[in-house]
Amino acid sequence: MKGDPARNELVSSSLESAQQCLFNQDYGTAFVHYLLVLNLAPMFKDFAKDSFRFTLFKWTEELDSVGRIQDLFDCYEQALELFPADEVILNSMGEHLFRMGFRDEAAGHFHKALKLRPDYPEARENFYRVANWLVERWHFLMLNDHGRNRKYQQAIQKAVQSGCNTVLDIGTGTGILGMCAKKAGAAEVYACELSKTMYELACEVLAANGMDGSIKILHMKSLEMEVPKDIPHKVSLVVTETVDAGLFGEGIIESLIHAWHHLLLPPQSATGRVIPAGATVFGMAVESAEIRRHHRLCVSEVGSLSMSAAGELHSPVSCSSEPDDSMEPYTTERLSRLPGGYKSLTEPFTALDIDFNNVQELEGLSSREVRRIHLPVTQEGELDALAVWFQLHLDEESSLSTGPQEDTCWEQAIYPVHSTKDELIVEVSCRDAYLRLCSVAVLRDGREIRLDKRLDSQHCENPVSNPNPEAELCSALACLKTDQNQTKDYSMLECSEMALLNNHDYHKSFCSALTKLISQLKVKWQNQERRSGDQLDCSDLFYVLDVSEGFSLLSLIAASRGHVKAYSSVEKKKQQEVLKRLARSNNIPEDHLEFWLNHVEDEQGMLQRPSREKLWSAIILDCVETCGLIRQKLMEKASLARCLLEEGGSIFPAKIVVHGMLVESDTLLLESAVQGQEPTLGFNIAPFINQFTVPVHVFLDFSTLECRHLSESAELFVLDLMNATANYTDREVKVRATSGGRITAIPFWYHIYLDQDISVSTFSQNSHWKQAAVVLQQPLEVQAGDWVCLTVKLHKSTISMTAHVANAPRPMEQ
Numbered sequence: 001m002k003g004d005p006a007r008n009e010l011v012s013s014s015l016e017s018a019q020q021c022l023f024n025q026d027y028g029t030a031f032v033h034y035l036l037v038l039n040l041a042p043m044f045k046d047f048a049k050d051s052f053r054f055t056l057f058k059w060t061e062e063l064d065s066v067g068r069i070q071d072l073f074d075c076y077e078q079a080l081e082l083f084p085a086d087e088v089i090l091n092s093m094g095e096h097l098f099r100m101g102f103r104d105e106a107a108g109h110f111h112k113a114l115k116l117r118p119d120y121p122e123a124r125e126n127f128y129r130v131a132n133w134l135v136e137r138w139h140f141l142m143l144n145d146h147g148r149n150r151k152y153q154q155a156i157q158k159a160v161q162s163g164c165n166t167v168l169d170i171g172t173g174t175g176i177l178g179m180c181a182k183k184a185g186a187a188e189v190y191a192c193e194l195s196k197t198m199y200e201l202a203c204e205v206l207a208a209n210g211m212d213g214s215i216k217i218l219h220m221k222s223l224e225m226e227v228p229k230d231i232p233h234k235v236s237l238v239v240t241e242t243v244d245a246g247l248f249g250e251g252i253i254e255s256l257i258h259a260w261h262h263l264l265l266p267p268q269s270a271t272g273r274v275i276p277a278g279a280t281v282f283g284m285a286v287e288s289a290e291i292r293r294h295h296r297l298c299v300s301e302v303g304s305l306s307m308s309a310a311g312e313l314h315s316p317v318s319c320s321s322e323p324d325d326s327m328e329p330y331t332t333e334r335l336s337r338l339p340g341g342y343k344s345l346t347e348p349f350t351a352l353d354i355d356f357n358n359v360q361e362l363e364g365l366s367s368r369e370v371r372r373i374h375l376p377v378t379q380e381g382e383l384d385a386l387a388v389w390f391q392l393h394l395d396e397e398s399s400l401s402t403g404p405q406e407d408t409c410w411e412q413a414i415y416p417v418h419s420t421k422d423e424l425i426v427e428v429s430c431r432d433a434y435l436r437l438c439s440v441a442v443l444r445d446g447r448e449i450r451l452d453k454r455l456d457s458q459h460c461e462n463p464v465s466n467p468n469p470e471a472e473l474c475s476a477l478a479c480l481k482t483d484q485n486q487t488k489d490y491s492m493l494e495c496s497e498m499a500l501l502n503n504h505d506y507h508k509s510f511c512s513a514l515t516k517l518i519s520q521l522k523v524k525w526q527n528q529e530r531r532s533g534d535q536l537d538c539s540d541l542f543y544v545l546d547v548s549e550g551f552s553l554l555s556l557i558a559a560s561r562g563h564v565k566a567y568s569s570v571e572k573k574k575q576q577e578v579l580k581r582l583a584r585s586n587n588i589p590e591d592h593l594e595f596w597l598n599h600v601e602d603e604q605g606m607l608q609r610p611s612r613e614k615l616w617s618a619i620i621l622d623c624v625e626t627c628g629l630i631r632q633k634l635m636e637k638a639s640l641a642r643c644l645l646e647e648g649g650s651i652f653p654a655k656i657v658v659h660g661m662l663v664e665s666d667t668l669l670l671e672s673a674v675q676g677q678e679p680t681l682g683f684n685i686a687p688f689i690n691q692f693t694v695p696v697h698v699f700l701d702f703s704t705l706e707c708r709h710l711s712e713s714a715e716l717f718v719l720d721l722m723n724a725t726a727n728y729t730d731r732e733v734k735v736r737a738t739s740g741g742r743i744t745a746i747p748f749w750y751h752i753y754l755d756q757d758i759s760v761s762t763f764s765q766n767s768h769w770k771q772a773a774v775v776l777q778q779p780l781e782v783q784a785g786d787w788v789c790l791t792v793k794l795h796k797s798t799i800s801m802t803a804h805v806a807n808a809p810r811p812m813e814q
Contacts, residue, residue, distance in 0.1 A: 011041045015048070022051065027059035031075065038082050045082065052079070053088060060096065072096060087113040091123040103130050108197055111692075125798045128694045129632075135197065135692035137671055139173065141409035142241075143689065144670045146679040148400055148409065153180045153681055155275050155394035156239055160184040163271050164237035168192070168263055170222045170255055171242040174685050175202040178215050181239065190231045192218045201688050208684045223258050231263070236271035238264050245332040245402065246413035246435045247279055247354075247390050253362055253430075260359040267357060274356045278393045281352040282403070283437055285417075285424055287381035288342040291333065293502040293766070294495040295384075295416035303507030303557040309585035310578055311489025315498050319415050319436050329434050331495065332411040335387060335404035337704040340765070345383060346375040351428045351437060365430050375424040386426065386437045388413040489581070491574045496626040497551040499768035506760050506768070510652070511557055513754035514618065517650055518542055518561045521617055524648050541565040542617035543610045545596060549622045549631075551575050554652075556582055558618065559592045567596040569606065607640045615646040621721070623656055624750055624762055627698035628772030630656070630719070630797040638721040651721045653752045658717040658799065659763075660748035662788060664741040664779075665707035668697055672775045695774055695800065702747045702763060702771040710743055710782060711735050717792045717799065730793040734806070737786045742779040746790070746801055747771055774801045781805075 018033035034052045037044055056079050063072040076093040083089055094109030110127035113120060142148065156177065160167070165187045169178035172191035182189045193199040199219040206212040218230055227234055238259050242250040256274060265272035292298060295315040300307055319329035335342055351373070355361050389402040389412045402410035415437050429436045493501070500506070521542055544566045546555040555568035556579055570576055576595055583593050596606065609615060619641040625631055641651050669675060673693045674686040714735045720726040737743075749763035749771045762769035780803055782788060787806040792799065 007040060011037050011044075014040075015044070018048075018055070019051070022055055025058075027055055027062060030055045031059045035078055035082075042082075049083065049086075052082075053086075056089065057092060060092075064096070069100065085116055087116040087120050087123060090116070091120065091126060094123075094126060098126070098130060104195065104197065106130055111197070121795055125796060128696065128798070129629075131692050131694045135201070135689065138409060139689060140674055140693075141671055143174065143176070143674045143685060144679045145409040146681075147407075149176065149679065149681050151394055151398050151400060152177060152239075152241070152275070153184075155398050156180045156237075157184040158395065159237050159273065159275060160186045164273065165271075166190075166233070166235040167237045167239060168222075168231065168235045168259070170238060170240040170259065171250070172202055172217065173198055173241075174689055175205045175211075175215065175217065176680060176683060176685060177239045177241070178217075179206070179209060179211055179683055180681070181237070182211055182214055186237075188235070189215045190218070190235065191215060192220055192222050192225060194219075194221050201691075204688045205683070205685050208688065222255050222263065225263060227263065234263055234265045234272075236265050237273055237275065239275045241276075243279075243390075243392065244413075245411045246330050246388065247281060248430065248435050249330075252356075253365055256356055257359060257362050260362070276392045276394045276400075277357050277396070278353070278355040279390045280350060280393070281354075281388060281390045281435065282348045283351045283386050283388045283426070284348045285345040285375060285377070285383055285426075286335075286342045286385055286387050287345055288338060288340065288384045290338050290340045291342075291414060291416060292382070292384045294499045296498065298502045299504060302501055302504075302553050303511040305553060305556060305560060305582060305586050307582070309581045311491060311581065313491055313493055313498070313501070313578070315416065315495045316492050317414075317416055317495065319438060326492070329436055330388070330413040330415045333387075333414050334411045337701055337706075339701050339703050342387075343379060343381050345377055345379050345381050346424060347378055349373055349375055349426070351388065351426075352430075352435070368430070370427045370429045373426045373428060375426055377424055383417050383424070385417055386415040388415065388435065388437060489577075491578050493551050493575075496768055500551075501553070503766050503768045505764065505766060507553065507557065509754055509758050509760045510554055510620075513652060513758045514544070514558050514561055516755065516758075517618055518564060521648055522563070541592070543567070543614055544618045544620070545569075545610070545616050546620040547596070547606050547622065547637075548620060551578075552620075552622075553579070553582070554620050555579075556586075556588065556593060558620075559583065559588045560586055564617075565592050565594070565610075567594050567610065569596050571595075571597050607637060607644060609644055615649065616641075616644050617646055617649045618652060619644065619649075620652045623653060623721075623752065624769055626769055628700060628749070628762070628770045629696070629698060630794075630799065632797050634797050635719065635721075635727070639724060642722065642724070650755065653754050653759075654720070654722045654756070655753040656719040656721070657715055657751040657753065658719075658748055658792070659713050659751060660716045660746045660790075660801075661709060661713045662711040662735055662737060662743045662782075662803075663705075663707040663709055663745055663747060663773075665705060665744050665773075667706045668745045668773060668775050669779075672697055695777075697745070697773045697775050698770065700747060700771045700773050702749070702773070703765075705747070707745075708739065708741055710737050710739050710741050711788070712738060716748060716790065716801075717794060719794070729795065730791060733790045733792060735788045735790060737782040737784055737788055740783045742781055743776060743788065743803060744779045745773045745775045746803065747773040748799070774799070776803060 014033045014036045018030045018037060021030035021033060034048060034055055038048060038052065056075060060072045060075055079089050090109045090113040094106040097109060098106035107127060107130040110123050110130065113123035114127055160181060161184065167181040167186045167189045169181065169191040172178050172193045175191060178189050178191040193202055196219065199217065202217055203212065206215055206217065218225065225231065240252065242252045242255060244250050267273065295317060297307060297310065297313050317328045317331045354365065387404065389404065392400045394400065402408055402412065404412055427438045542564045544555065544558040544564055546552055546567065547569045548554060551570055555566040558564050559566040568579060570579060579593065583590065621637055621641060623631055623634055638651060673690045674680060676686055677684060680686065714733060716733050717731055749761065751759050751761050753759045761767065763771055782805060789804055789806055791802045
């Protein structure tokens with residue numbers, strides 16, 4: 001090492017100090033010394049890299065445990081300045097970002113790590129877990145929708161040919177609409193994209209299509225753009241598809257108001273215009289058991305517990321005319337693929353018209369009065385939701401519909417409601433530029449019955465028409481609730497948690513398995529008592545720990561079995577109050593239910609002994625995510641849990657059996673990757689967007705998937721949580737094709753065995769779980785009678801599969 005002797009001495013002593021601090025487990029000081037050494041003497045990077053990584057990870061673990069999150073990320077930023085191409089550091093930082101809820105940033109780090117080392121399994125599995133947030137799955141469906149893309153192209157071409165020579169594409173995504181404008185002959189094309197990942201992808205796409213020099217793309221929100229700082233002058237055409245299933249959820253109103261004032265030539269210039277030109281919103285009241293069970297409690301008992309004292313429980317999807325940041329005004333569903341289907345209770349009605357080329361109308365939208373619509377009920381039934389879709393008017397001649405009967409990439413907006421009959425009164429509004437629909441009343445025998453139970457004298461008179469139909473729609477859909485007034489006993493649960501509460505078979509099975517285990521343990525105790533001749537302490541209880549994610553009643557069900565002290569992992573105070581009320585009303589002693597997170601320092605240490613003297617009689621693990629995947633680190637948790645069980649104790653579930661089936665499904669292909677250049681109008685987009693294809697499709701409703709079954713269901717894999725020696729990492733399975741065709745995917749689900757006799761399926765009618773599917777990169781042709789060899793692997797809770805016909809060459813792993 002040449003150079004300044006004093007500098008060399010400082011480097012040498014700092015390196016020695018770093019190693020000594022590392023030995024003493026003083027990771028913070030060691031990290032500082034390593035930073036000094038590697039900044040002053042970069043030639044030591046290769047020598048010190050492993051030690052530096054180890055120090056970084058240990059120190060950031062400590063920072064994480066004491067909540068010093070900004071310091072944690074500062075350390076990673078400093079590390080990446082030294083090692084910008086270190087895939088291990090990138091992956092680790094991504095894991096921290098993901099845990100903190102920064103999913104887009106996390107996925108970006110995983111993707112960079114994979115680019116550096118494509119065979120890095122940890123980064124690959126992390127990336128697959130979050131890729132749905134990085135490039136949402138609808139991008140694939142939308143880009144595969146040739147009809148939609150062609151209509152946009154024609155409308156843009158017509159506008160450019162009529163004189164719109166300068167174009168701004170707001171929310172460009174892959175850049176396809178901007179490229180349409182350039183291809184149509186526009187002299188200048190600009191585009192903006194907020195997502196860093198989509199911005200970088202669009203840059204690659206433009207370069208691949210030879211347009212990187214002719215389309216200027218900006219990584220920013222259109223609301224932040226200024227003339228002439230960002231673009232030299234106002235444009236004559238804005239194109240955008242910043243609309244969601246509820247039309248306004250991606251902020252199109254605010255974007256267009258800003259564009260008309262700051263970025264777009266006025267309409268009086270004869271060229272200033274927007275594509276799409278406007279929209280018409282439609283709605284319809286529907287009955288659907290599937291929607292109902294995800295948004296409100298449908299059962300009076302859960303696992304033998306009376307739910308009468310639970311108070312008001314419902315999902316966070318609830319709409320009112322007044323904005324509420326804690327609530328989502330709507331969710332989305334593809335009605336044509338809704339399990340169990342739906343029944344229309346009214347004819348479709350027009351809720352709202354909006355002209356995107358009228359800035360005064362856009363500005364007046366949020367202040368329009370609430371508009372009331374009287375809907376004759378055409379079929380008797382239980383009102384579960386208002387379903388909403390729209391027609392997007394690209395110009396005077398061309399439009400796109402997102403209706404439930406259309407073959408479209410769009411889902412419909414769902415505003416959950418309560419039941420009623422007769423004539424329905426719906427209010428439509430857009431108080432905060434969100435579409436709001438509320439079913440507020442039923443008209444029966446000329447008398448108005450308020451569904452929200454409000455005494456509101458202003459509604460007794462003839463309603464005044466509201467100039468803001470969008471505000472009215474949001475308001476109308478939102479008010480379809482039995483009680484708008486939130487009582488002190490109100491608690492909000494996630495949609496999946498509501499569906500879990502309504503899963504009768506799941507709780508009944510747990511009830512039976514827990515009763516059986518407690519009975520067996522009591523017999524064991526009695527036998528020990530007889531053998532020893534000693535009187536056992538009757539006050540000694542069986543200890544049960546429920547470490548389920550989110551809201552769970554399993555601890556309470558365990559406590560209700562008698563002679564059990566149960567610990568719940570429910571964390572939210574309001575939800576803990578629900579459990580306490582239910583315990584009191586079901587005569588469960590107060591000291592038989594406790595909240596485990598009050599006893600442990602952090603969630604990382606959840607699995608530990610109940611006390612120094614005790615072990616657990618049962619530990620309930622949450623094994624399967626709602627999306628259909630095995631929970632991360634499940635087998636590690638099971639391994640630790642086994643060490644914490646008393647003799648004869650059990651983990652619930654004891655075993656998970658993976659089942660699957662060979663299918664042919666073009667739908668899954670379209671939802672998983674862009675299928676060549678034809679759907680994208682000849683533009684070369686597929687290779688770039690398909691970098692974000694994941695091999696496992698999640699949140700799948702297999703019961704309504706459009707597909708051909710090419711085999712019977714088969715057992716693919718077994719995870720034994722009670723017997724570690726029975727487990728394996730890969731398995732060969734032969735499945736016989738019952739029909740000829742192209743195997744495009746292998747949907748899979750789980751049979752969850754609570755013990756050797758009692759099981760629940762994640763593929764049942766009232767399951768709160770969805771299914772998943774491995775989508776093959778290359779479809780596999782089979783004939784009826786062929787044997788298909790599947791290699792199923794499990795690596796850190798991630799399932800992968802390869803498939804080949806017996807005696808045929810083996811393909812790449814999926």
